[in-house]
Structure formats: structure tokens, C-alpha cells
Amino acid sequence: MFRDREEAGRLLAAALVKRRLSDPIVVALPRGGVPVAVEVARALHAPLDLLLVRKIGAPGQPELAVAAVAESTPPSVVVDEETLGWSGADREYVAREAQEQIREIERRRCVYLRGAPRLPLADHTVVLVDDGLATGTTVRAALQAIRRQHPSRVVLAVPVGSAQTVWQLSGVVDELVCLLQPEFFGGVGDHYADFHQVSDAEVIALLDAAQLVQGTAGSERHPHPAG
Secondary structure: OEOOHHHHHHHHHHHHHOOOOOOEEEEEOOOOHHHHHHHHHHHHOOOEEEOOEEEEEEOOEEEEEEEEEEOOOOOEEEEOHHHHHHHOOOHHHHHHHHHHHHHHHHHHHHHHHOOOOOOOOOOOEEEEEOOOEOOOHHHHHHHHHHHOOOOOEEEEEEEEEOHHHHHHHOOOOOEEEEEEOOOOOOOHHHHEOOOOOOOHHHHHHHHHHOOOOOOOOOOOOOOOOOO
């Protein structure tokens, strides 16, 4: 069990440093992935960006993901066909909900990064970081969005994950680093002593403290190493 996301990030960073990744950019999935990714970016001396992804919950069961949408041009939508089939939802429901979540993505990017543009990922090694892998629906949407930008390599890095999901996703990335794959996986939070819900304010404070937010809205943003 990890004490908190920061400790998990330091342990994950130690594993990634050994891989001597070429020209990395660390990409965090807010909100829970940010405390982990800050530690990774600092250890790799790499720039950090955020990739906003929103889960699309089943009707009446918002925590049950039938799909996910990630920011890209156009937005990347990934559907969990099996869950969609028995949830009572259909493609029209996913399309309507996706539009709602895209508006929330735009709001969060404005709040977190003050309108700064996304870092260009082409020809870089992209290290996608989250605090854990459960079903992998949101991560799949994020990976689809990242691939559209033509990075040289994609590394998925998480402290803990479902063994089944890790196995499924290992075939769609160049490398997958997962520190813990417990035999019995109830949920990501089961493997953290402190797994509080990360707030918008905490995300902003983490980015500011790491000096990862550059300039103001409308200004040009350049990648800067963390720490």
C-alpha cells in the first residue's frame, strides 16, 4: 500500500529513471494523476502537461463508465461496448453526454492552465501518468488523443493497476510500467492509505509549486523542466 499519491509518484519515478527515456514529456490525467505526475516529471527533469479526460457514466450510475472523452482535435471518444450494451444507454446517449463533458474539459483547462495551449507531443517520448488503472476506459481515450499527435513513443506509467487491464493496455503502448498488480483488485483507492479526492485548488497549487504553469492566458507556453 502507498502512503499517498506523492509517495507513489516518487516510487514510480525511480522505476522510470532507470529506463533512461529519450526526450520525455510527462502527461498527467487530472485530477488524481497530477500529484503522481509532478513527482515523475521532477525526477525525469521533464516538462509536464495535462490531458483532460472525462468519464461518461451510465444512466443513473454516474460512476459506471460506458465511455470516456479526451481533449483532442476532434475530441477522442472511446466506448466500452460491453458496459454500454447492458447499461441501457446507446450511442445517442454517449454523443449527448460527450458534449457536456467537453464543456467541462474546456472549463478545467482554463482553470488549471489559464488558457495555455497544450504542449506539442510530436517526436517526443510521452509518459502518460495516472494514480492507477481500474477498467482503463479513460486511459484508452487519453492514449487515442496522444497517438493523434504522433509521439515517438508512448509509455503508460501507474503505481497500481488491475492485472487484466494492465495486460489489455500493454498491447496498445510501447511500454507499460505498473508497480503493483495485486491478485485481488477491488479498486485503485484500496492501495492508498490516503486517497482523498483531489480538488481543483490542489491541482492548481501543485502546478504552481512545481513552476509548471508558464505565462498567462493567450501567451505562448514553452515546456520547462519540473523542479
